[in-house]
Amino acid sequence: MRIVHSLAFSRARRGSIRAGASAGGGAGRWARATVAVLAASLALPALPAYAAPGIAQFGTPKYPPNxxxxxxxxxxxxxxxxxxxxxxxxxxxxxxxxxxxxxGLAAPDIQNLMFDTLMQRSWDELASEYPLIADDVEVAADGRSATFHINPAARFSNGDAITAAEVKYSLDTLKSPQASPLFASQFAVIKDAVVLDRLTVRFDFGDASRANPLIAGDLPVFSPKWGVQPDGRRLPFDQIATDLPIASGPYLIESRKNDKTIIYYRNPKYWAADLPARRGMYRFRRITFKLYLDQYTKLEAFKAGDDDVDVEYSATQWARKYVGKNFDNGMLAKGMFREGPAQMQGFLINTREPQFQDVRVRHALALAFDYDWMNRMMFYGQYRRLNSYWEDSPFGATGVPSEKELKLLEPFRATLPPEVFGPMVRQPSTLPPNSLRGNLRHARELLAEAGWHFRDGALRDESGTPMRIEIIDDQPGMDRLIVPYTQALQTLGIDAHMRELDSALYQKRLDNFQYDMTTFIYPEVTIPGIELIRRFTSEAAAQVGSENYPGIRSKAVDALVHAAVGATTLDDLEAATHALDRVLINEYYLVPQYYMPHARIGYKTTLGHPNVVPVSYRYEDWVIDYWYRKPPRRTQTASSASSATAVH
Known part of the structure; x- marks a missing residue:
């Protein structure tokens, strides 16, 4: 299973990114294609010019300047x-x-801890940013540029001032072939960065999308001195792997004993510690990451008290394994915390494979997944079924299409499943009066319509080629989910099996689209945006390392993504994502699985957390960024403590 951190509007900081095995010239082609998609937007109405410390994509920021x-x-x-x-x-x-x-694989959470962005996203708004490295932003009246002023106090960890030149260097580097193509795609909306003076930089955009200034605010900043060798030679950026970063963020690396442990310490000279966007954040003086080979070992290490926190993704582990003496004596506790919009998780279907190009085949594969039995028998009823790419979000489709949705969908009616134009479909159920047997019977009918028939002991196409499906994964324990699914597929005559790979090989095959099916998680976003291009457009389908893992090539999807990215009002954005949701769900590019309505976190009781839980957050981020160590309890009065000391 793999989670990709979105570079868009999912959280206040940018998660580490895994991308393709080779950036090469493809990144540039993909970036140019992204710009082309954005530039194709209809002329957008002019925006009022404004200058403010905080910016919002729609409306005004929640938090005032003071x-x-x-x-x-x-x-x-x-x-x-x-x-x-x-x-x-x-x-x-x-x-x-x-x-x-x-x-390579980046050190745990290094981007968050060591590289600040121009602005800080808030976790309780759709899309707003507040001053960090930049202390002010001015958006042009036509929406095609935004000018950022750098805080004069901003410093790198080596003491150098952060200036407009370093900001431009960071952008140019991330858009170059030497960086992951995901960054080239993320910042493709920025045509250029122009240094106006030492502390002022203007970003010119390819169009007037209201998201563009916030995308520019997401830019991580790093020093051009990073990678310079003692002899003055500068390493190419894609060869900087083990040189200690010159940080713009709050932490530095204290030690790294091996490839499974790293210790960060908070920079005592971190210049931004008292900024409003940083107050109450990064409360740990030292953060140690330990990387375990499997979830069972790391749980036992937590239960033994070796680690402070365990974010649990297994329902069985949570229901049965979070017990023992350290829970009984109060050293450890388990908590369930409110969660925001759901993330889309499912069995990705690689439509680049000929056997998956017929939507009826993909629909049949969805019918074979018995979620209700799994949730009842294996997951202790802790999950809910996913019926949308934006579940529990205003951007997910419900009911029948609105007039605005139909206007977007109608030009593609001939190429879309008719279900797109009806009530939003719910995923197959096996609760009475439904059953897995009935769903498999329907699946067999769909497969027959698509030219697949059972003969000579296997499901075969007209040429006699049997259908074979390999489901790959790199997480121990996923067999509990995958094996029952392959058994249902085998009932249909499909030669289905699971293959567990190590993380490196799994990532390589994922990046190069060398798989039939795999479990994948698209993280939730508070507001859909530029990530839609990386995930769903035709151009991204051909780019090694993109997030279009199903290989979606659809003019309808391209147009709907274009409508969403170019939306000028929240109402327009919702109409576009609702229509896009209907198409993605009814084209069965993946088999939707389930989501957790609550975060499950085991922790030492010596840790504390703020009383207010963010609206949208990733569990690990919340712990690392906002939790803290409680001060030791005073169990004696000062006089009795003195007496006790005197006795000893």
Missing amino acids: FTHFDYADPDAPADGELVFQNYDQPQSYDSLNPFIVR
Whole structure:
């Protein structure tokens, strides 16, 4: 299973990115194609020019210019103590200190901890940003540029001032073939960065999308001195792997004993610690990451007290394994916390494979997944079924299409399943009066319509070629989900089996689209945006390392993504994503699985967290960025403590 951190509007900081095995010239082609998609937007109405410390994509920012901290931050929380964390983003090892390139696996959470962005996203709004490296932004009246002023106090960890030149260098580097193509795509909306003076930089955009200034605000900033060798020679950016970063963020690397452990320490000279967007954030003096080979070992390490936090993704583990003496004596606790919009998780179907190009085949594969039995028998009823790419979000489709949705969909009616134009479909159920047997019977009918018939002991096409499906994964324990599914597929005569791979090989095959099916998670976003291009457009389908893993090539999808990215009002954006949701769901590019309505976190009771839980957040991010170590309890009065000391 693989989670990709969205570079768009999913959270206040940018997660580490895994991309393709080779950026090469393809990144540039993909970036140009992205610009072409955006530039194809209809002329947008002019926006009022404004200058403000905070910006919002729609409406006005929640927090006023004089705000002191985010509501979900505790500025009075202790800023001492240590955090020992486990696997971050699933890798079992790392071999790079550069989170911006394709080569290698980056150290856990290094981008968040060591590289600040121009602006800080808030976690309780759809899309708003507040000052960080930049202390002011002015958006042009025509919406085609935004000018950022750099805080004169902004510094890199080596003491150098952060200036407009470093901001331009960071953008140019991330858009170059030496960086991951995901960054080239993310910032493709920016045509150029123009240095106006030492502390002022203007970003010119390819169109007037309201998202563009916020995308520019997401730019991580790093020093051009990073990678310069003692002899003055500068390494090419894609070869900077083990050189210690010159950080713009709050933490530095203290030590890294091997490829499974890394220790960060908070920079005592971090210049932004008292900014409103940073108050109550990064409260640990030292953060240690330990990478375990499997979820069972890391759980036992947590239960033994070796680690401070365990974010749990297994329903069985949560229901049965979070017990023992350290839970009984109060050293450990387990908590369930409110979650925001759901993330889309499912069995990706690689439509680049000829056997999956007929939507009836993909629909049949969806019918074979018995979610209700799994949730009842294996997941202790902890999950809910996914019926949308934006579940529990205003951007997910419900009911029948609105007039605005139909206007977007109608030009493609002849090429779309008729179900797109009816009530939003719900995923197959096996609850009475339905059953898996009935669903498989329907699946067999769909396969027959698509030319697949059972003969000579297998499901075969007209040429006699049997259908074979390999489902790959790199996570121990996923067999509990995959094996029952392959058994249902085998009932249909499909030669289906699971193959478990190590993380490196799995990632290579994923990046190069060398798989039939795999479980994948698209993280939730508070507001859909530029990530739609990477995930769903035809151009991205051909780009190694893109997030269009199903290989979607659809003029309808391209047009709907274009409508969403170019939306000028929230109502227009919702209409576009509703229509897009209907197409994606009814084309069965993946088999939707389920989502957790609550975060499940085991933790030492010596840790505390703010009382206000963010609206949208990733569990690991919340712990690392906003939790803290409680001060030791005073169990004696000062006089009795003195007496006790005297006795000893």
